[in-house]
Amino acid sequence: MKASFRRVAVIIAFAGISAVSLFVCTGIGTVRFSVSEVIHALFADDDSMARLLIWNLRFPRVLIGGFVGICLSLSGCVLQGVMRNTMASPSTIGVTGGASFVGYLTLVVFPHLAYLLPIGSILGAFITTMLIYALAYQKGVSPVKMILSGMAVSALFGAFNDIIKTFFAESLGNASGFLVGGLNGTDWQDFFMILPYALVGITVCILLPAKLNILMLGDETANSLGLRTERFRFLLIVISSLLAGAAISVAGLISFVGLVVPHIARLLVGSDYKFLFPAATFLGFSLVTICDTIGRVILPPGEVPVSIILSFIGAPFFLWLLRTRKKGSE
Secondary structure, eight states, rough: HHHHHHHHHHHHHHHHHHHHHHHHHHHOOOOOOOHHHHHHHHHHSSSHHHHHHIIIIHHHHHHHHHHHHHHHHHHHHHHHHHHHHTTTTTTTTTTHHHHHHHHHHHHOOOTOOOHHHHHHHHHHHHHHHHHHHHBSSSBBOOOHHHHHHHHHHHHHHHHHHHHHHHTTTTTTTTTTHHTOOOTOOOOOOHHHHHHHHHHHHHHHHHHHHHHHHHHOOHHHHHTTTOOOOOHHHHHHHHHHHHHHHHHHHOOSSSSHHHHHHHHHHHHOOOSSSHHHHHOOOOHHHHHHHHHHHHHSSSSSSSSHHHHHHHHHHOOOOOOOOHHHHHHHHO
């Protein structure tokens, strides 16, 4: 009972940080606004500079960043459950590379049909996840094979992405944020483009914790408890692809969120998905919005893409995980 209360308290704290970051990050920029000014501008019905700047530019960008963080965090949690490997995430096993590759192809083949970008990214994420899972599967999922397969697939799609960016630069000219992994230039159109996919993925995740906890016990135990493991694992791959593809379609190659957030959440609330999912949701929202805000103001008048800020955080964290994992195996 005491442990459950502590976990709920952590989730409430993360939710509070998310709410605060939503309004504080909206107010930070070249022109700064207080939280009260941000709230007034959001609900005011006028043509003031504050209203135009906050409602048309900053607020949709912060919301998109938050949803990108949620989608990648939940996708990482689901992938770790599918592969029973805490090192799995959309970036470390190459899912983001496959999603961005099909996203690039969509932009090249259908340059005027922007609404197809999420569908292309989701399809690319799904195909890549299935490919990596098939390569790593041998009487069960091998964690080492999964990481190595992911690295190989990621390198392959990275080469394909470089080819497309080199030979079809003109077709990708209006997608600078997608190319570098950032939120610059995103607006309400981008928000409503990914919203349905994100909501579907989040809604399904709400229904998954009990079965995911059973799956983590092992296939033999899960089957004995009535869970159709292969069918359920396929559903999880679809959901993780949906979430990762939706995020990548508006933010491009964003790394490490799906790895860092689930680990931090797991350290604080444990491995029970009933608590892990909401903790990762709020933490992912806060992490991406805060990192994007840092990127916007750290080198004025320009900005640093959020992918770079996250890499500075995620790369050392990943090395620390590898070190501690090695010690554990020894």
